[in-house]
Amino acid sequence: SVESEPADEMALRELGSLEAPKDIDVLFVDQLIWPYNGFDENTGREFERCFERLNALKLARPGLRVAFQLRHYPDAARRQAVLARVTPFFTAPIEILSNDGRGERYRNIARCRVVVTFQSTLGYDEVFIGRNTKALFANFTSNPYELYSDDARFQLWDQSSSPEAFIRRIDELVALKLPQPPEAALERHAFVDGKVPERIVAALT
Numbered sequence: 001s002v003e004s005e006p007a008d009e010m011a012l013r014e015l016g017s018l019e020a021p022k023d024i025d026v027l028f029v030d031q032l033i034w035p036y037n038g039f040d041e042n043t044g045r046e047f048e049r050c051f052e053r054l055n056a057l058k059l060a061r062p063g064l065r066v067a068f069q070l071r072h073y074p075d076a077a078r079r080q081a082v083l084a085r086v087t088p089f090f091t092a093p094i095e096i097l098s099n100d101g102r103g104e105r106y107r108n109i110a111r112c113r114v115v116v117t118f119q120s121t122l123g124y125d126e127v128f129i130g131r132n133t134k135a136l137f138a139n140f141t142s143n144p145y146e147l148y149s150d151d152a153r154f155q156l157w158d159q160s161s162s163p164e165a166f167i168r169r170i171d172e173l174v175a176l177k178l179p180q181p182p183e184a185a186l187e188r189h190a191f192v193d194g195k196v197p198e199r200i201v202a203a204l205t
Contacts, residue, residue, distance in 0.1 A: 030070050067108075067112075
């Protein structure tokens with residue numbers, strides 16, 4: 001008899017084979033913003049530096065499609081409050097992508113080349129989605145404990161918040177060919193519970 005493929009390996013394979021045009025170059029995934037994100041103000045407001053760098057990127061690279069992916073907000077008032085804090089940072093044409101809570105975020109991630117995240121390890125989850133999806137853990141704090149990538153290619157720890165450094169790293173990652181998730185992502189996946197892809201597949205079906 002043929003031994004069945006473990007569910008986790010099936011989930012990984014299904015996520016990795018998601019066919020989607022790579023029509024979004026850079027995507028920042030909403031992780032809540034200060035004062036809603038539960039951080040102290042100094043750390044929580046570091047998200048704002050990410051927004052400023054995304055705006056600088058779009059101004060410097062107008063040909064790139066740059067987008068902000070909203071979380072699913074059942075509370076319309078909270079959604080509007082988040083948008084009211086985020087959109088003033090975007091003077092360049094950065095798209096705001098909606099989220100219906102039915103896997104739309106994951107489908108958009110499959111369409112992007114580089115996912116930008118701040119403190120969350122969700123970047124390692126997202127490299128499993130689609131083919132050649134990369135993540136950048138952008139950290140502008142002075143706190144080394146906010147570092148979340150063991151692979152230097154995907155980590156930008158820049159206390160000076162230099163727009164040029166951010167743009168250079170994005171350029172590198174957009175051009176990078178990543179045939180499979182990096183070892184750091186595989187190790188984290190195993191450390192958490194080995195079921196991250198299964199949960200994502202469940203959200204998509």
